[in-house]
Amino acid sequence: MLLASRRCRAALVIACLAACVESPEFLESAQDLSVAAASDLQSVLPVVAERFQRETGHAVRLTFGSSGNLFSQIQNGAPFDLFFSADIDYPRRLEQAGLAQPGAVQEYATGRIVLWTRRDSGIDIAGGLQVLTDPRVRRIALANPAHAPYGRAAVAALRQAQVYEAVRGKFALGENISQAAQFVQTGNADVGILALSVALAPAARSSGRYVEIPVTSYPPLVQAAVVLSRSRNQTAAHQLLDFLQRPDIVSLLQESGFAPPTTPARPLLRRNGDK
Numbered sequence: 001m002l003l004a005s006r007r008c009r010a011a012l013v014i015a016c017l018a019a020c021v022e023s024p025e026f027l028e029s030a031q032d033l034s035v036a037a038a039s040d041l042q043s044v045l046p047v048v049a050e051r052f053q054r055e056t057g058h059a060v061r062l063t064f065g066s067s068g069n070l071f072s073q074i075q076n077g078a079p080f081d082l083f084f085s086a087d088i089d090y091p092r093r094l095e096q097a098g099l100a101q102p103g104a105v106q107e108y109a110t111g112r113i114v115l116w117t118r119r120d121s122g123i124d125i126a127g128g129l130q131v132l133t134d135p136r137v138r139r140i141a142l143a144n145p146a147h148a149p150y151g152r153a154a155v156a157a158l159r160q161a162q163v164y165e166a167v168r169g170k171f172a173l174g175e176n177i178s179q180a181a182q183f184v185q186t187g188n189a190d191v192g193i194l195a196l197s198v199a200l201a202p203a204a205r206s207s208g209r210y211v212e213i214p215v216t217s218y219p220p221l222v223q224a225a226v227v228l229s230r231s232r233n234q235t236a237a238h239q240l241l242d243f244l245q246r247p248d249i250v251s252l253l254q255e256s257g258f259a260p261p262t263t264p265a266r267p268l269l270r271r272n273g274d275k
Contacts, residue, residue, distance in 0.1 A: 001004050013132040014222040031233045032059040033240060034079060038223070039088035039143075039176035040111060040150060043201035045084070056238045066176035067146025074099060081231035082240060084223070086111055086177075086195075091226035092109035101159065101234070108244050109258035112196040113153050113222030114210040116181070121190055124148040124213050132191060135257065141180040141189035144173040149221055151177075154193035156218040181182035184208070197257035222262050 037045050042064050049060035063070070063080070070092040074083060075097070083100070087089050088107060094100040115125045126130055132140055145151035151173070158164040172189045174180030175196055184192035185207060199210040225244070227237040243249060254260065 015080045016200060021218045028209070029140075031236075032061050033081045033233055033236050034061050034063070034065050035082045035084065036065070036074065036078070036080040036242075037084040038149070038231055039064045039178040039254055040086055040197045040223075041084060042077045043197060044253060044258075046055035047252065048243070048249055050202070051249075052240055056239060056241075058233075058239070061120070061238070064176070064178065066143060066148040067147075070176070070227075073141040077230075079230065080226055081233050081237045082225060084108070084225045085149075086221060087152075088222045088224035088225050091224045098229060100228050104223050104238075104241075105226045106244075107222060107224045109223045109253050110260065110261060110262055111150065111223055112215060112257065113157065113193055113213045113221075114151060114196050114199045115191060115213060116160055116184060116199050116204065116208050116210040117188070117191045117210045117262070118184065120140065123190060123207070125191065128153050128211060129158060129163055129213065132158075132167045132170070137167075137190045139183070139189040139191075140167060140170045141172045141174060141183035141194075143177045143180045146174060148176055150193075150195050151180075153218040153221055157213050160217040180272070195257065205244035220262060223258070246261045 005174070033043060049062060052060050053228050060174065067085040067087050067090050069210055070083065071085070074094060075078060083091060083094065088105065091105045095102060113176060115128065117123050123131065123134070123136060131137065142151055142154040143151035145155045153166065158167065172183050174183055180192055181194050181198045181204060183189040185204065193213070196212065225241060227234055230264045231237050250260065
């Protein structure tokens, strides 16, 4: 009789635990946040994620790549909770397709581009983009404009400077802005058109020098994030977007090479039941 009673109590405990584990609240709190992020954030977003985890307990798994490639992965069902894009157009298109929460596209920064070279290259970049026509510049690294917003900004700046046709044969195209930087850092290119955030990262800052390309020579690199519709941890995803609006995080982004968003932050759309 005693044995049967113990078995009954054990069965009840197991049933209760199973019910808790299967509840949406438990599943959401137990899951890490999976974030797809543009490569220009590679030096700063891990710092943001670590602070966020320390304060909220939510771990953040980061996947970096070009915005266009990540956009395609999300279209094809990649299980991300959040998408940080270097071009606001991609989150807007996801929203229009029903793949992102409606009304939840949030600008978080504006990107800038620079001309960067190694300290030992012997190339004087002080004159800006015109130096790229110099015969000593044999290869120019930039992100592939087919799917990388910083590559498109680079092409726009080259066209505005009226050197695009003269130098396009020198291009070494990276899959994303980080790979473009690697081409210059390793000597596979002489000069690169990179994100300012990449040029300010420790490795590039210690080994090279840069000049900023005037922001009037390319369309604004308006960067935005969005919570994806298939996210199973939407409360924490919204918390991370809120976290980006904190003054200390805004300052961190600016120190890392990002200008403030072009429009003020707005209150985020909440799910029913969120507090």
